[in-house]
Amino acid sequence: xxxxxxxxxxxxxxxxxxxxxxxxxxxxxxxxxxxxxxxxxxxxxxxxxxxxxxxxxxxxxxxxxxxxxxxxxxxxxxxxxxxxxxxxxxxxxxxxxxxxxxxxxxxxxxxxxxxxxxxxxxxxxxxxxxxxxxxxxxxxxxxxxxxxxxxxxxxxxxxxxxxxxxxxxxxxxxxxxxxxxxxxxxxxxxxxxxxxxxxxxxxxxxxxxxxxxxxxxxxxxxxxxxxxxxxxxxxxxxxxxxxxxxxxxxxxxxxxxxxxxxxxxxxxxxxxxxxxxxxxxxxxxxxxxxxxxxxxxxxxxxxxxxxxxxxxxxxxxxxxxxxxxxxxxxxxxxxxxxxxxxxxxxxxxxxxxxxxxxxxxxxxxxxxxxxxxxxxxxxxxxxxxxxxxxxxxxxxxxxx
Numbered sequence: 001x002x003x004x005x006x007x008x009x010x011x012x013x014x015x016x017x018x019x020x021x022x023x024x025x026x027x028x029x030x031x032x033x034x035x036x037x038x039x040x041x042x043x044x045x046x047x048x049x050x051x052x053x054x055x056x057x058x059x060x061x062x063x064x065x066x067x068x069x070x071x072x073x074x075x076x077x078x079x080x081x082x083x084x085x086x087x088x089x090x091x092x093x094x095x096x097x098x099x100x101x102x103x104x105x106x107x108x109x110x111x112x113x114x115x116x117x118x119x120x121x122x123x124x125x126x127x128x129x130x131x132x133x134x135x136x137x138x139x140x141x142x143x144x145x146x147x148x149x150x151x152x153x154x155x156x157x158x159x160x161x162x163x164x165x166x167x168x169x170x171x172x173x174x175x176x177x178x179x180x181x182x183x184x185x186x187x188x189x190x191x192x193x194x195x196x197x198x199x200x201x202x203x204x205x206x207x208x209x210x211x212x213x214x215x216x217x218x219x220x221x222x223x224x225x226x227x228x229x230x231x232x233x234x235x236x237x238x239x240x241x242x243x244x245x246x247x248x249x250x251x252x253x254x255x256x257x258x259x260x261x262x263x264x265x266x267x268x269x270x271x272x273x274x275x276x277x278x279x280x281x282x283x284x285x286x287x288x289x290x291x292x293x294x295x296x297x298x299x300x301x302x303x304x305x306x307x308x309x310x311x312x313x314x315x316x317x318x319x320x321x322x323x324x325x326x327x328x329x330x331x332x333x334x335x336x337x338x339x340x341x342x343x344x345x346x347x348x349x350x351x352x353x354x355x356x357x358x359x360x361x362x363x364x365x366x367x368x369x370x371x372x373x374x375x376x377x378x379x380x381x382x383x384x385x386x387x388x389x390x391x392x393x394x395x396x397x398x399x400x
Contacts (some may be wrong), residue, residue, distance in 0.1 A: 002005075006362060007133065007134070007136055008134075010132060010133045011133050011134055014126050014127060014166060015126050015231040015363055015364070015367030015368075016037055016038065016039065016126055016363050016367070016375075017375070019037040019351070019361055019362070019363050020035065020037045020361070022094060022355070022361065023035040023355070023361035024211065026056055026187045026355070026359070028187075031043060031359060032359055033355075033360075034358075034359060034360045034361065034363055034384055034387060034391065035361045035379070035389040036250050036360065036361060036376045036380065036382075036384075036385075036388055037361045037362060037363050037377065038353075038377055038379070039175060039239075039243070039325065039371065039376075039377050039379065040244050040377075040379055040382045041239060041242040041294065041324070041326070041379050041395045042079070042379050043242040043290075043297075044242060045179070045241065045242050045243050045246070045279075045296055046241065046242070046283075046287075046290045048282055048286050049241060049243065049279050049282050049283050049286070051282075052278055052279050052282035053275050053276070053278060053279040053288070054283065055278075056274065056278035056279070057275055061228050061274050061275060061278055062274060062275065063274065064269035064270060064271065064273055064274075065270075065272070065274045065277060067072045067262050067265050067266040067270055067271050068094070068095045068096060068258070068262045068265070068271070069095060069096025069250070069271060069272065069277060070095065070096075070271075070277045070281075071091065071140050071282055072160050072276065072278075072281050072398040073096055073250075073277045073278075073281050073284075074092075074094040074096065075090075075091050076280075076281050076284040076285050076325050077091075077094045077096070077250050077252065077284065078090060078091045078093075078094055078104065078252070079284075079285075080194070080284050081233070081252055081388050082349060084208075085217075085219055085221075085222050085233070086195060086222050087219070087221055087222055087228070087233065088250070089252035089320040092255070092258075092284060093252050093253060093254070093255060093258050094250060094252045094258070094267070095250065095251055095252075095258050095273050096248065096250045096252070096271070096277060096280075097238065097248075097249045097251075097265065097272060098247045098248075098249070098269055098272045098273070099238065099247040099249045100204065100206050100234055100235070100236045100238065100247065100268070101131075101221035101249070102128060102132055102205070102247035102249060102265070103234050103236075103249045103250065103261075104127075104128075104202070104234065105131050105134070105135070106261040106264045106265055106268070107202055107232055107234075107251070107257065107261060108131055108132055108134075108137060108167075109135050109165060109261075109264050110257060110260035110261050110263075110264055110345065111167070111200070111260075112132065112135045112137035112166065112256070113136070113137075114136045114137075115137075115138060116137045116164060116166040116167075117137065117138045117139075117140045117151055117162060117164045117166060117167075118137055118138070118139055118140065118141050118165075118166065118167040118168075118169055119142055119157070119160050119161070119165060119167065119168045119169065119199075119273050120132070120140065120141055120369075121141075121142050121144045121151070121152040121169075121171075122141045122142065122144060122171070122368065122369030122370045123144070123150060123174070123177050123327060123365060123368035123369050123370040123373070124141070124142050124171070124178050124242075124368055124369050125171060125174075125176070125177075125204075125316055125368070126367055126368060127177045128169055129141070129369075137166070138164070139166070140160060140162075140386075142156050142157070143156075143369075143370060143371055144156065144179075144370070145370065146316075146318060147185070148312040149179055149318070150174065150177035150179040150274055150318075150327065150370075151179050151181060151185060152170070152189065154188045154189055154191065157189055157192045157193075158192050159394075161192075161196050161199060165198070165199050166198070166199065166200060166203050166286050167198070167199070167200050167201070167202050168189075168193065168199055168202070169202045169203075169204065170189075170201060170202070170203045170204065170205075170220060170285055171185075171203075171204040172186075172203070172204075172205065172207075172219075172319075172322075173207040173208075173210060173320070173321055173322025173323040174207075174230045174322075174323060174325075175206075175207065175295050175319075175323055175325060176325050176327050176363070176365070176368045177320060177325065177327040177373040178302075178320020178321060178322055178323045178324075178325050178326060178327065179320060179321055179322075180211055180213060180216065180217075180320075180321035180322045182215055182218065183215070183218035183222075183223045186218055186219070186223045186224065187221045187223050187224055189220065189312075190220060190223065190224030190226075190227055191224075192328055193224075194224070194226060194227070197230075199230075200230040200231065200232070201220055201221075201227060201230065201231040201232070201241065202231075202232045203219055203220050203232070203233050203234065204234050205219050205233060205234060205235045206218075206234070206235060206236050206239055206249075207239055207322055207324075208235060208240070209239075209291050209295065209322040209372070210239060210240070210295055210298055210322050210358045211298045211321060211322040211400065212295075212298075212302065212321060212322055213321050213322070215221065221233055225338075229254055230254070232251050232257060233251060233253065233332045234249065234250070234251040234253075235249070235250060235251070236248060236250060237249075237251035237280045237283045237284070239323075239324075240283075240284040240291055241290065241291070241296070242290075243280070243283065245275075246273075246275050246279055246280070247272065247276060248273075248277060248279075248280045249271065250270055265374050274318050276393060284320045290306045294373070298324050298378065298379070299304065300381060300382070301324070301378040301380075301385055302319075302320065302324070302326065302378055304378075304382065304385060304386065304389075305317075305326055305376060305378045305385055305389060306318075306319050306320075306326060307390075308386070308389035308390070308393065309326065309328050309376075310395060311391060312382035312389075312393040312396040312397075313332065313333075313355060313393075313397055313399070314330060314331075314332030314333035314396050314399065315328050315329070315330060315332065315333070315334065315379050315392070315396060316320075316328060316329045316331070316335070317329075324377055324378050324379040325375050325376065325377055325378070326375070326376050326378065327365065327374075327375055327376075328369075328373060328374060329372060329373050330347055330350045330372050330373065331373055333350055333396060333399055334346070334350075334372055336399035336400060337399065337400055338353040338357065338395075338398075338399060339353075339357050339395075339398050340353060340356065344399070346364070346365055346366065346371065346372060347364040347365045347366055347371040347372035347373055347374055348364040348367075349362070350372070351363065352364075353395070354391075354392065354395050357395050357398070358391035358392070358394065358395045359391070360388050360391050360392060360395075362374045362376050363375045376388075
């Protein structure tokens, strides 16, 4: 009998973390590496947020917090949903976790029985299917190719739903593609879901404030209120306020689900760090100048990267609507020979040869469920992006 649980054999380590570690290892040898693999803003957390954390420490806010989050933060989140998303949630319908990952994981832990299916549009964030499998569910991947703008269509959704479907997981703007859903597109998806009353929606809105279209951000419970009673709306402070290390995610949804998630969290980690929670209160209620400033910087970087990649032989890079990723196709490089003499047969070969030849670390698209593509994070300086894209152009020009 194996000591480890059998279902762990189905789960893979995070590809993005693996690439980031490989880049660190190469850098430790003294070689320069341009790391475009990590999905982390390069900006520092705003000073007013850091100051709020310092003041919380001085006030002695260092004891166990309530499991679902301190009341001022849950109230601030409730106000944020009302003011920004036109969604009414009581503070009691809000839960705060140690990052968005814990929110997602606990939602699956609270609802999935063996054999239950979760619909996951591909390309997807690498952790989605693994979290489903860790909770003994079945990820059902729905391909959303470049022809659909990497977005789920109502027709594809309808075809994917089975009697075992328990959740649809939506992420807008998307990691890894940057694709965003408009209100009309979400409304069309909602029409399908209304015909299937047993399917719930888990919407990951972590990149809400990094949307570059003229149309405002929309979330599905907002545009289709009839789905609100079976929707969990998840968000966090990591990307918007450059607070990745503070580990604060949150969600709001129906009482029955939030209570179940709170029970699980109470037996798992208890409440998130009190100091980080007080910092998150300031993030949500304090000055918001940083949000627009960083958004403008990311938009300029996006435009630079898309332009330079589309000048590389064999690369086709669509213009994403949001987040801080591009998801170009490298199909035009498949079958060509790299400077090492190796033939590129997959997107994983492409990113491996690129790292070895030019010291540029990106993540292969097959890790996100759809290739041949690769993901670049442009959450780094313009100088680094220009140099990295120049190296990618040089690498592609050297293929034959």
